Amino acid sequence: MLIELRNISKTFDTVQANSGISLVVPPASIQGILGENGAGKSTLMKIFSGFTLPDSGDILLDGERAVIHSPADAIRHGIGMLHQDPLDFPPMRLLDDFLLGREGGLFPDRRGAARAFRELAERFGFVLDPEAWVDSLTVGERQQLEIMRLLWIGSHVLILDEPTTGISLPQKEKLFATLKSLASDGMTILFVSHKLEDVEFLCDSVAILRQGRLVGTAKPPYLTKDLVGMMFGREIAFPERKKSPPGASVLSVNGVSLEGARIRIRGVNIQVRAGEVIGLAGMEGSGQSIFLGACAGLTRPVSGAFCLDERDMTGRSHHDFKREGVAYLPAARLERGLVPGLSLSEHFVLSEKKKGFFIDRRRAKKLSQDRIAAYNIKGEPDSPIESLSGGNQQRMLLALLRDPLSLVLVEHPTRGLDIESTVYIWGKLKERCAGGTSIVFISSDLDEILQYSDRVLVFFAGRVSPPIKAEELSVESLGLLIGGKGWEDFERGEADA
Amino acid sequence: MRDSRGMRAFFQVGGIVFALALTTVVLVASKAPPFAAYLNIALGAFGSWEVFSNVLVSWVPLLLATSGLLLTFTVGLWNIGIEGQITFGAIFATWAMRSLQGGGTDPAFVIMLSILAGALGGILWAMLAGALKTFGGVNEIFGGLGLNFVATAVNLWLIFGPWKRPGIASMSGTVPFDKALWLPTLTAQSRLSPSSIAIAVAGIVLVYVLISGTHFGLRLKAVGRNPRAAYLLGIPTWQYMMTSFAICGAFAGLAGAIQVTAVYHRLIPSISSGYGYLGMMVAMLVNYRAALAAPVALFFAALNVGSIQLPIVLKLDSSLAGVLQGTLVLFVLLAQGAREFFARKGGKR
Numbered sequence: 001m002l003i004e005l006r007n008i009s010k011t012f013d014t015v016q017a018n019s020g021i022s023l024v025v026p027p028a029s030i031q032g033i034l035g036e037n038g039a040g041k042s043t044l045m046k047i048f049s050g051f052t053l054p055d056s057g058d059i060l061l062d063g064e065r066a067v068i069h070s071p072a073d074a075i076r077h078g079i080g081m082l083h084q085d086p087l088d089f090p091p092m093r094l095l096d097d098f099l100l101g102r103e104g105g106l107f108p109d110r111r112g113a114a115r116a117f118r119e120l121a122e123r124f125g126f127v128l129d130p131e132a133w134v135d136s137l138t139v140g141e142r143q144q145l146e147i148m149r150l151l152w153i154g155s156h157v158l159i160l161d162e163p164t165t166g167i168s169l170p171q172k173e174k175l176f177a178t179l180k181s182l183a184s185d186g187m188t189i190l191f192v193s194h195k196l197e198d199v200e201f202l203c204d205s206v207a208i209l210r211q212g213r214l215v216g217t218a219k220p221p222y223l224t225k226d227l228v229g230m231m232f233g234r235e236i237a238f239p240e241r242k243k244s245p246p247g248a249s250v251l252s253v254n255g256v257s258l259e260g261a262r263i264r265i266r267g268v269n270i271q272v273r274a275g276e277v278i279g280l281a282g283m284e285g286s287g288q289s290i291f292l293g294a295c296a297g298l299t300r301p302v303s304g305a306f307c308l309d310e311r312d313m314t315g316r317s318h319h320d321f322k323r324e325g326v327a328y329l330p331a332a333r334l335e336r337g338l339v340p341g342l343s344l345s346e347h348f349v350l351s352e353k354k355k356g357f358f359i360d361r362r363r364a365k366k367l368s369q370d371r372i373a374a375y376n377i378k379g380e381p382d383s384p385i386e387s388l389s390g391g392n393q394q395r396m397l398l399a400l401l402r403d404p405l406s407l408v409l410v411e412h413p414t415r416g417l418d419i420e421s422t423v424y425i426w427g428k429l430k431e432r433c434a435g436g437t438s439i440v441f442i443s444s445d446l447d448e449i450l451q452y453s454d455r456v457l458v459f460f461a462g463r464v465s466p467p468i469k470a471e472e473l474s475v476e477s478l479g480l481l482i483g484g485k486g487w488e489d490f491e492r493g494e495a496d497a
Numbered sequence: 498m499r500d501s502r503g504m505r506a507f508f509q510v511g512g513i514v515f516a517l518a519l520t521t522v523v524l525v526a527s528k529a530p531p532f533a534a535y536l537n538i539a540l541g542a543f544g545s546w547e548v549f550s551n552v553l554v555s556w557v558p559l560l561l562a563t564s565g566l567l568l569t570f571t572v573g574l575w576n577i578g579i580e581g582q583i584t585f586g587a588i589f590a591t592w593a594m595r596s597l598q599g600g601g602t603d604p605a606f607v608i609m610l611s612i613l614a615g616a617l618g619g620i621l622w623a624m625l626a627g628a629l630k631t632f633g634g635v636n637e638i639f640g641g642l643g644l645n646f647v648a649t650a651v652n653l654w655l656i657f658g659p660w661k662r663p664g665i666a667s668m669s670g671t672v673p674f675d676k677a678l679w680l681p682t683l684t685a686q687s688r689l690s691p692s693s694i695a696i697a698v699a700g701i702v703l704v705y706v707l708i709s710g711t712h713f714g715l716r717l718k719a720v721g722r723n724p725r726a727a728y729l730l731g732i733p734t735w736q737y738m739m740t741s742f743a744i745c746g747a748f749a750g751l752a753g754a755i756q757v758t759a760v761y762h763r764l765i766p767s768i769s770s771g772y773g774y775l776g777m778m779v780a781m782l783v784n785y786r787a788a789l790a791a792p793v794a795l796f797f798a799a800l801n802v803g804s805i806q807l808p809i810v811l812k813l814d815s816s817l818a819g820v821l822q823g824t825l826v827l828f829v830l831l832a833q834g835a836r837e838f839f840a841r842k843g844g845k846r
Binding site: 318319322328330335336337338339340341342346347349350351354356357358359400 | 729
């Protein structure tokens with residue numbers, strides 16, 4: 001099927017997620033969609049598969065305008081989407097899951113379905129038992145099940161959103177072989193990824209998105225350097241960096257291994273010194289969030305130890321970490337950091353040490369006014385927290401921090417913020433550093449990582465680099481590491497050690 | 498369209514009007530004169546001091562249940578097990594009475610002890626549901642519902658087993674306590690006791706102050722609205738959930754104990770009389786604001802008591818009160834949903 005996307009635009013509140021994207025994908029080909037987090041890949045695919053309506057723009061299938069207003073419309077047009085987290089039903093048997101979404105009758109034809117299931121599995125060499133339960137499968141096997149289901153309900157177009165995250169290497173090879181054979185049979189495949197290696201290996205053509213725009217396309221043979229350049233942009237600004245004096249060790253991470261739902265991290269070692277800033281770089285879901293959470297006592301390590309100021313904190317709760325002067329600021333500000341429905345002033349009261357039984361309203365108001373002024377928050381003590389803009393919510397999180405702190409852990413400190421807020425937030429964080437507080441932060445903005453970190457840990461698919469001095473990195477070299485290239489050096493280093 | 502106070506009131510009144518209209522349709526459909534029915538309910542509740550005192554008798558346990566539930570709703574939990582907590586309050590109060598009566602203890606002291614025992618029974622039963630939720634991963638709605646059945650069964654077993662009347666066990670309950678152990682009432686005929694009114698009023702005032710003016714209440718709100726953020730802000734979330742359950746259980750237990758010591762003077766099979774569920778409706782209807790709980794609970798109690806004489810006067814079933822209460826809650830909630838829908842739509846364009 002020939003796909004044409006014409007001038008697709010979509011705005012969420014103030015964020016231009018897609019602006020005027022046009023793309024033609026010929027039948028029987030694999031089209032890569034490359035871009036960093038927040039580049040607009042997912043939005044574009046959600047529009048194409050009917051989950052989101054565009055503000056403007058048209059979708060043409062085989063030259064005809066297609067009306068796609070819901071996922072059901074997309075399925076009727078033969079567009080099948082394989083989500084990053086497969087949309088399957090864990091408490092069902094594979095065969096029942098397979099039957100879902102198939103039209104026809106009150107009583108499903110289980111026997112016919114079982115036959116089709118076996119034929120499809122055989123064709124692609126998938127080893128799946130139709131009577132097993134979905135929740136017993138690995139992520140890779142769940143993908144295989146979804147691909148079979150999408151083919152059986154008659155998809156001509158397959159969209160895969162970051163399909164290689166969380167699956168094993170053999171499963172990845174099998175997936176790629178399947179996709180190549182499907183494409184040669186006439187299927188059109190859209191492959192969304194931020195992994196350079198995968199895209200370079202698999203795709204007949206690549207479209208690169210950045211900040212909601214289509215910034216370029218490429219055909220094989222690919223030049224990795226060009227792809228990285230287009231993905232991250234070229235504007236690189238290095239402000240002068242003050243050398244931080246090596247202080248005492250605040251946090252030491254010794255051989256820590258962690259397990260998340262889809263990712264496993266092995267043997268992380270780092271000593272964070274007082275006043276130091278550590279940047280955690282990597283594509284979203286590469287393990288940095290779990291690691292940061294573990295530094296705050298939110299996740300327990302499988303093995304290894306966390307020490308704060310020489311005190312072993314392994315296995316202690318977040319509130320114990322908090323008492324030792326650790327603060328954790330989540331990226332999902334309204335979902336995890338703040339309490340919608342409560343006012344600014346109520347937040348300040350909650351963040352303070354409790355004094356007495358009754359709330360001293362007058363003191364609370366005074367405190368709120370002081371902090372609101374000190375952190376330049378645009379809001380009133382009594383306004384509900386959800387009425388603040390993203391930048392002001394982030395300022396609010398900073399304003400809620402107690403003193404003194406030894407370590408601040410921040411997820412995406414400036415995501416979605418304008419320049420003014422970004423500069424302001426970092427100014428406040430740096431103020432804390434000057435007072436001896438260490439900062440560990442996650443960012444998908446390479447410039448931010450290079451600009452503010454003293455040292456950097458790079459995460460890729462659960463692998464963690466040794467700490468690298470920020471001045472030894474450039475946007476290009478960091479971009480390559482994030483995309484999974486150039487890791488051999490570390491491994492050689494590990495083998496030597 | 499802004500989500501103003503006026504808009505809110507408009508939709509709330511709209512919901513009430515719809516509920517009345519639907520009930521009227523039900524009345525007309527069953528060939529009953531609607532105005533006569535409403536008038537009868539009003540007269541049945543407010544027509545004389547005698548009937549009004551019955552309204553107050555019913556208001557006390559309803560208000561106590563609502564007060565407790567306001568706390569559990571604030572922390573974001575559905576304490577549907579409140580019926581069982583009322584029953585256990587009644588059982589513990591009866592147990593205290595039975596153990597102490599005839600032992601020469603000062604009657605006033607016995608009554609006080611048995612009311613406290615009732616509160617303790619409610620606390621224990623509520624903590625059980627809370628512990629199942631916190632440590633067993635059992636949703637508090639399912640756990641509470643199961644525990645309600647268990648409480649009813651225990652109650653029946655006591656009435657027909659160990660605590661049965663000499664000779665024949667009967668649905669009319671256990672042997673009444675000595676008259677000296679009845680909670681003093683206004684007059685000899687009345688079942689209204691000033692001290693139970695005082696307990697209920699003190700309860701709702703306490704809850705109002707807790708929720709609106711204390712650190713405890715603010716923390717409950719924070720846990721109820723966003724437990725993950727509350728945890729990161731340093732609030733021990735499950736401890737607060739358990740505490741709110743315990744306090745709600747104490748309120749429920751008090752309600753049960755008052756039914757035993759002031760109203761029935763014995764343990765009867767359906768001792769909770771549905772006040773727990775009715776309390777949930779009141780809490781939802783007032784949108785979890787403590788300030789409105791007392792008048793709305795009084796209105797619900799008036800509907801209950803006022804409809805008692807419908808069968809006699811109009812040959813209508815007294816369940817009309819339930820129809821009106823149910824539709825009120827449904828339509829007011831529906832109106833809330835509609836208001837939010839329009840507010841969202843208005844905000845977008």
